[in-house]
Amino acid sequence: MDLRIFTEPQQGATYDDLLRLAVATEDAGYDAFFRSDHYLVMGESTGPEAGLPGPTDAWTTLAGLARDTTRLRLGxxxxxATFRHPGVLAIQVAQVDQMSGGRVELGLGAGWYEAEHTAYGIPFPPTRERFDRFEEKLAxxxxxxxxxxxxxxxxxxEHFQLRDSPALPKPAQRRVPIIIGGMGKRxxxxxxxxxxxxxxxxxxxxxGVRTQxxxxxxxxxxxxxxxxxxxxSAALVLCCGRDERELGRRAGAIGREPDELRRNGLAGTPAEVVEKIGAYAEAGVQRVYLQVLDIADLDHVELVAAEVAPQLR
Known part of the structure; x- marks a missing residue:
């Protein structure tokens, strides 16, 4: 089982915050560090000061991490797909792949969070058009x-026209991995x-995993x-503690309850987390993205690397 760290910087993070966690991720032996691509905080706190200091751009961040890490895959x-013209995104991803020495992966989706589009003046077409644009962007x-x-x-x-493009630059990898996900039925x-x-x-x-x-x-x-x-692969919220007290502290730090996280995420002691990952493996999951919501808690990723990952090899 392949474990990757996955962050949500729109909830409040600077580049330096993300760099500290990425370096800890690399040092702990994980193979990849991923981040969301959002421009607005989510959840109950959505006022003007929520998510301070404000959003960081995903591909600007990954460009920095491409130079500030040495081994991690980044994505x-x-x-x-609503944020960037496909020609521009192709150039951005290819350049970051070159900057990293061929360590980039592109997760791409149709877009769903209307509020962030409204907040920053980004067009948000109806669902069908977003999927049409998404499909064209992939092409x-x-x-x-x-x-x-x-x-x-x-x-x-219908939505994009390119003529006589030199189709440059090229990524360092022969084929940049493309990740598509979600629960759409068709x-x-x-x-x-x-x-x-x-x-x-x-x-x-x-x-739901088996069905999809x-x-x-x-x-x-x-x-x-x-x-x-x-x-x-699957993405799940991570909340692991050596004992109930540590688990409760970590759950409280992200505004959740341990019992709820045990039901809906990867939560509990290292042994419990190993057992649940095993159940997902039986459902066909080969890779798990561990959603780390408290990015300042570096001990959290180190704990899982030391006491969970070895039992999955």
Whole structure:
């Protein structure tokens, strides 16, 4: 089982906050550090001072981490397709991949959080149009990256038109991994079957994971693709403590209750967390993104690396 650290910086974090956690993640032996791509705090505290000092841009952050780390794979879970033109995003991701020496992964989704679009003047089309744009973005980004050097790329779609693009720069990797996820019943699995190297189910119980993985496997078969080519992953809130007192302290720090987290996340002692990850593995999960909500608690990621990860090898 592959464990990755996953953060939500829109809740309040500077670049230096994220760098400290990323370095701790690397030092603890994890293989990857991911962040969300959001511009507005979520949850009960949504006033003008919520989420101070304010949002950090996902790809600006990853560019910095590309130079300030040496081994970690870096990516988004997930970048909103509403935020950036596909041609610009293809350039950004390719450049960060070069800056990191080929350590970048692109999680991409249709976008869903309307309030952040309103707050920053970003258009937020209806659901169907967002998925149409998402699908076109996947076609444009992968088309630009796969165009041989010296040739040009054209795209004549409903929402995006590119003509005589030099399709540069190229990523350092031959193929940047693309992560698609969510619980959509039809288009999400279809797009994953066509474009993804990994499919992610976020914050779902075991039954939901099994059901959605089944849809993706069926979509791969319909597309003529081997379902085993994909990595199947899940994202879950992490709250691990050596004992009940430490668990309660960590749950309180993120405004949650231990019992609720035990039901809905990866919570409990290291032994409990190992057991629950084992249940997800039986449901087909090969990789888990550990959502760390208290990014100042470096001991948390070190505890899991020392007492959970070794039991999963």
């Amino acid at each position: 988004t879970l997930v970048t909103s 444009v980004i992968t088309g630009l990256w796969s165009t041989p050097v010296g040739e040009t790329f054209d795209h004549h779609g 288009r999400t699995p279809e797009l994953a079957a066509r474009y993804a190297t990994e499919f992610n189910v976020p914050f779902q119980p075991l039954d 993985f089944g849809r993706v496997r069926d979509a791969c078969t319909a597309e003529g693709r081997d379902p085993e080519e994909l990595v199947y």
